[in-house]
Amino acid sequence: MAPSAHPLKIITRLVDGSICAYDLAADVRGVLSPAMICRPSTADDVVDHAVHADLQRVYYTTLNAIVCVTADGAEVWRSEFTPQSDQKFGSHPSCVLSVDGSVAWVYRPDALSGRNRPDQWVALDAATGSVIARTNLDTLGHGGPQLVHPAGDQMFLNVGEGQDGSVIYRASLSGDRMDLICYPWIDRCLIDLSPDGRQFMTVDHQQADVSIHAHPDGEVTFTLSVDAFGHEPEEICVEWSGGYLNQDTVIVTLAGETEDEEEWFRHYRVDARSGQVQAAFDSHGENAYDIQLLGDGSWLTSDPSGHPIRWTDATGATGA
Numbered sequence: 001m002a003p004s005a006h007p008l009k010i011i012t013r014l015v016d017g018s019i020c021a022y023d024l025a026a027d028v029r030g031v032l033s034p035a036m037i038c039r040p041s042t043a044d045d046v047v048d049h050a051v052h053a054d055l056q057r058v059y060y061t062t063l064n065a066i067v068c069v070t071a072d073g074a075e076v077w078r079s080e081f082t083p084q085s086d087q088k089f090g091s092h093p094s095c096v097l098s099v100d101g102s103v104a105w106v107y108r109p110d111a112l113s114g115r116n117r118p119d120q121w122v123a124l125d126a127a128t129g130s131v132i133a134r135t136n137l138d139t140l141g142h143g144g145p146q147l148v149h150p151a152g153d154q155m156f157l158n159v160g161e162g163q164d165g166s167v168i169y170r171a172s173l174s175g176d177r178m179d180l181i182c183y184p185w186i187d188r189c190l191i192d193l194s195p196d197g198r199q200f201m202t203v204d205h206q207q208a209d210v211s212i213h214a215h216p217d218g219e220v221t222f223t224l225s226v227d228a229f230g231h232e233p234e235e236i237c238v239e240w241s242g243g244y245l246n247q248d249t250v251i252v253t254l255a256g257e258t259e260d261e262e263e264w265f266r267h268y269r270v271d272a273r274s275g276q277v278q279a280a281f282d283s284h285g286e287n288a289y290d291i292q293l294l295g296d297g298s299w300l301t302s303d304p305s306g307h308p309i310r311w312t313d314a315t316g317a318t319g320a
Helices: none
Strands: 010-015 018-023 036-038 048-051 057-061 065-070 075-080 094-097 103-108 119-125 131-137 146-148 155-160 166-174 177-182 188-193 199-204 209-214 220-225 237-246 249-257 263-271 277-281 298-302 308-312
Touching: 010 048, 018 048, 018 057, 048 094, 057 094, 065 103, 094 146, 103 155, 119 166, 119 177, 131 166, 131 177, 146 188, 155 188, 166 188, 188 237, 199 237, 209 237, 209 249, 237 263
Parallel strands: none
Antiparallel strands: 010 018, 018 036, 048 057, 057 065, 065 075, 094 103, 103 119, 119 131, 146 155, 155 166, 166 177, 188 199, 199 209, 209 220, 237 249, 249 263, 263 277, 298 308
16 A cells, blocks of 8 residues: 655655654655654554654554654653554554644554454544544454545545455544545555545555546546556456556556566556556566655655665656
8 A cells, every 4th residue: 555645745764673754855866865763662663653744753653552752762652552452463553644743643453453342543632642533443454554635634544454355434623523434435445645635546456457536525537457558357467556656647556477477567657637548657666566656756666775765757867
C-alpha cells in the first residue's frame, strides 16, 4: 500500500533503528540526507512513524502504544493500547498526522491483537495524547495505511483483512465526534489520492484491475484490466503499488514471471482523466514496491543505505 497522500512536505523512514525525517520542500534530488534523526527508546519496537512539520516532535506506534517524543528522543506522552497484546505478528498499528499537525490519527487492529474488542480508529490531540474521538470498526484487520486528504479535513483508512479482502473508510472530525463513511466494497485496496484531492486510485484485491474514482462518493471514472496494458490476465497481475505522478498521470504497476520463473515488474503511465495507457515508466526501483510518488512529478526509491533517492520526471536523473 502507498504511504501518505500529497502534497508531502516531510516524509519519514526507519533507518538502522532511527526515525529519519526528510524535508521535501528543499528541492533536492539524488540520495536525500535527513533533516532530523530521532532514536526511539530501545525498549520500543517501532511499527509506524510520523514527524511534525517543525521537526520538533516525533510520533510512532509500537504493537501496544502510540508514543510522542522530542527530536532528541525524550518522551512527551504515551497512549497505551490495553490490554497488552502478546501477538507479535499479523497486526500493525499505524499513525499519521493531520495536515496542520494538531491531530494524531491511529489505526488499532485490536481484534487480531487478542484484545477481545473491535478494531478502532482513534484521533488524538497531538500535543497531549488525549483522545479527541474514536470509533469502532467492523473489521478484523492486519494493518491499515492512512492517507491524508490534501484539503486537510478528511482522513482515509484502508484496512487489510488478508484473504478476506480490504475495507476503505473516510473520516472527518466534528467536535468530539468522528464522522465515518465506509465505502461499499470489500474487494478494493486504496493506493493513492490525487494531488488536488478530487480523485483516488484503487486496485482490485485479487489484482485483476485498477480503478480511478471521483472524490468523495467513489464513483468509478474508469477501470483498466490487465489486458488494457497488452498482457494476458491469466499470467499477469496488477500490483498494489503506484499512484499519482502528477495531477494528470497515474503510475500503474504490473508484475509476472518469465518462462524461467523469474519475477519481473513494469510501471506504466496512464492518463488520469481519460484512462489512456501511455508509455512504460522507469522508476529506477529495485522492486514493484520501491516507489513512493509525490504528486509533483517526482518520486522516491530506496538507496541501499535505507535513505530515499529522489527522482524527477523531467530529467530522470539523480543529480541534486
